[in-house]
Amino acid sequence: MQTVNEREIVLRILLDNEQKGTYSHLLIREALDKYKDLPDNQRAFMKRLTEGVLERRIELDTVIDRFSKKPAASLRPVIRQVLRMGVYQILYMDAVPDAAAASEAVRLVKKRKMDSLSGFVNAVLRNVIRSRDRGELASLLEETSLSVRYSMPQWLIDLWEDQLGKGETKQMLEALLEVRPVCIRFAPEVSPGEREDLLCQMRERGAAVRPAAWLPYAFYLTGTRDLQDLPGYAQGRWTIQDESSMFVAEAAGIRGDEIVMDVCAAPGGKSMHAASYLKEGRVLAFDLTDHKVRQIRRNIQRMGLEDRVQAQVQDARVHVSQYDESADILFCDLPCSGLGIIGRKRDIKYRVSRKELEDLAALQREILANVVSYLKPGGVLIYSTCTINRLENQENADFIEKELGLVPDSLLPCLPEGIPGIEGPGQNRLQLLPHIHGTDGFFVARFRKLEAFRPADL
Amino acid sequence: MALRTIREYGDPVLEKKCKTVKEMNDRMKTLVKDMLETMYDTGGVGLAAPQVGVLKRIVVIDVSEEQNDPHVLVNPEIILAEGEQCGMEGCLSVPGKMGQVTRPNHVICKAFDENMEPIELEGTELLARAICHELDHLEGRMYVDLVEGPLHDAGEAVPVDDEEILEEMEAQVNGEIE
Numbered sequence: 001m002q003t004v005n006e007r008e009i010v011l012r013i014l015l016d017n018e019q020k021g022t023y024s025h026l027l028i029r030e031a032l033d034k035y036k037d038l039p040d041n042q043r044a045f046m047k048r049l050t051e052g053v054l055e056r057r058i059e060l061d062t063v064i065d066r067f068s069k070k071p072a073a074s075l076r077p078v079i080r081q082v083l084r085m086g087v088y089q090i091l092y093m094d095a096v097p098d099a100a101a102a103s104e105a106v107r108l109v110k111k112r113k114m115d116s117l118s119g120f121v122n123a124v125l126r127n128v129i130r131s132r133d134r135g136e137l138a139s140l141l142e143e144t145s146l147s148v149r150y151s152m153p154q155w156l157i158d159l160w161e162d163q164l165g166k167g168e169t170k171q172m173l174e175a176l177l178e179v180r181p182v183c184i185r186f187a188p189e190v191s192p193g194e195r196e197d198l199l200c201q202m203r204e205r206g207a208a209v210r211p212a213a214w215l216p217y218a219f220y221l222t223g224t225r226d227l228q229d230l231p232g233y234a235q236g237r238w239t240i241q242d243e244s245s246m247f248v249a250e251a252a253g254i255r256g257d258e259i260v261m262d263v264c265a266a267p268g269g270k271s272m273h274a275a276s277y278l279k280e281g282r283v284l285a286f287d288l289t290d291h292k293v294r295q296i297r298r299n300i301q302r303m304g305l306e307d308r309v310q311a312q313v314q315d316a317r318v319h320v321s322q323y324d325e326s327a328d329i330l331f332c333d334l335p336c337s338g339l340g341i342i343g344r345k346r347d348i349k350y351r352v353s354r355k356e357l358e359d360l361a362a363l364q365r366e367i368l369a370n371v372v373s374y375l376k377p378g379g380v381l382i383y384s385t386c387t388i389n390r391l392e393n394q395e396n397a398d399f400i401e402k403e404l405g406l407v408p409d410s411l412l413p414c415l416p417e418g419i420p421g422i423e424g425p426g427q428n429r430l431q432l433l434p435h436i437h438g439t440d441g442f443f444v445a446r447f448r449k450l451e452a453f454r455p456a457d458l
Numbered sequence: 459m460a461l462r463t464i465r466e467y468g469d470p471v472l473e474k475k476c477k478t479v480k481e482m483n484d485r486m487k488t489l490v491k492d493m494l495e496t497m498y499d500t501g502g503v504g505l506a507a508p509q510v511g512v513l514k515r516i517v518v519i520d521v522s523e524e525q526n527d528p529h530v531l532v533n534p535e536i537i538l539a540e541g542e543q544c545g546m547e548g549c550l551s552v553p554g555k556m557g558q559v560t561r562p563n564h565v566i567c568k569a570f571d572e573n574m575e576p577i578e579l580e581g582t583e584l585l586a587r588a589i590c591h592e593l594d595h596l597e598g599r600m601y602v603d604l605v606e607g608p609l610h611d612a613g614e615a616v617p618v619d620d621e622e623i624l625e626e627m628e629a630q631v632n633g634e635i636e
Contacts, residue, residue, distance in 0.1 A: 001504040001591040002548035004556060034610065037545050037558065107501050
């Protein structure tokens with residue numbers, strides 16, 4: 001008989017990620033779904049090992065290169081991934097005995113009928129163990145660049161050092177390697193009593209729950225599997241949303257009777273959050289494809305917000321004049337490079353390019369210029385991204401003010417008191433940073449269209 | 459000692475009932491050693507003689523993490539099976555596949571060891587599962603006939619529609635997580 005071999009599954013995921021380019025978080029989710037009946041600790045091992053190998057890739061390859069005559073980059077894919085897995089277990093997984101990390105690696109190689117290479121794999125890993133034990137490895141790694149130590153492509157480090165400064169960048173790199181917990185948002189109608197009750201039931205189911213950094217209705221959940229099965233989820237008492245993205249509806253300062261338009265809404269978190277503050281108004285939630293709109297609708301239904309949110313397919317780059325001057329509040333949470341969520345999607349950092357950052361900033365400006373007319377005079381525009389990049393964030397805020405003619409509107413009355421980092425000419429911009437705010441990296445900015453607004457080209 | 463070739467699903471030897479071992483001669487002792495070596499080499503937790511082409515009532519099992527707790531069962535017989543467990547199992551004779559099988563959660567089995575001394579082996583969970591799986595082989599039965607639901611490809615990611623992935627990915631990058 002044979003049992004499920006977690007390392008075999010991890011190797012498969014890593015190879016699919018490398019060869020087919022499928023995003024790792026999707027592969028991990030599929031594998032966890034497929035092996036639902038595996039014990040929690042085995043599933044957690046699979047997830048950590050996969051994510052660990054991805055997030056430390058540059059460092060792991062540097063270690064491999066030190067002990068292999070052939071550099072990691074020119075090894076066969078299977079051997080390269082097996083070695084990365086082995087080195088990660090040796091350096092970062094204390095619960096795995098060194099001998100097991102090495103012998104399991106050898107077994108993976110043998111199973112793929114590459115017996116001739118099993119000796120090589122064994123030798124490299126044994127050398128890593130010996131060198132670690134003698135303290136040589138630590139000094140080797142200390143002498144390497146930030147890029148190796150934090151497994152971050154050099155050009156991104158250069159970009160951030162340029163935009164944020166060296167000290168800030170180093171602290172952020174550290175924070176981006178931390179494991180980010182899942183964050184949940186309780187619906188406003190959930191009373192503090194009911195919330196305590198639900199949190200209690202979650203704890204009974206083995207979840208660890210703690211308050212998030214800023215908002216009283218946001219909590220971090222760890223140690224859980226199958227979030228959807230936890231009490232209150234199916235009933236729409238809470239939903240999954242990072243605290244940073246909750247700042248969007250907060251920044252809007254919703255009174256309760258507005259028309260809110262969310263131009264890139266999937267999967268619907270911000271739209272639902274806004275709708276939960278509405279008594280009379282409603283939310284129009286747009287996105288590009290049927291698939292995304294179905295996803296929004298499923299979420300609306302679960303949260304019981306069908307009467308307040310209307311989801312439909314609408315390309316944010318295409319102008320629809322019937323929407324002109326119809327929104328009191330316009331959410332522009334636009335496609336971005338995602339550098340703020342590297343702690344959740346570990347392969348983003350290896351995939352983006354400088355060219356892509358420029359293309360995305362241009363796409364964001366195209367969308368902003370197209371949808372700004374949907375705003376009523378006196379209305380509020382909230383621009384947001386989940387990235388840390390001036391080109392997409394602060395420079396596009398400048399674009400909204402200088403080119404689109406909106407005025408900065410202060411975030412201070414809307415956001416939690418004492419939150420650091422609010423900047424800009426009208427205190428209207430906030431770059432959330434993981435090492436400062438404890439959230440994902442996220443940018444939010446607030447603007448108002450003047451009552452007497454007349455675009456220059458009309 | 460030597461590694462033996464594992465017979466794969468479809469080989470008629472796997473469908474036959476095995477014969478009782480009358481005495482533990484040198485040939486049988488070598489077989490037991492080879493079976494253990496083959497099981498460890500392939501990362502299995504159990505192996506039955508018909509899987510290496512020998513129609514004798516012999517199985518070897520080791521479910522320990524360190525792979526240092528071998529059980530050799532000659533002419534085994536289950537004398538108690540109770541409870542229920544449901545989980546994934548695979549078989550060295552059906553490479554690359556896994557499936558969900560319901561098994562008793564507690565079994566006691568009487569048998570002889572490699573010296574033909576009578577022994578009893580009691581197991582729960584994984585050990586109980588392995589005992590049942592291997593003893594089935596001696597009757598010519600395979601786990602694939604007991605699988606509930608699909609027979610999965612072990613370790614292989616489920617293929618997904620590409621566009622779906624792309625959209626899902628964009629939704630994720632743009633918004634909320636998981």
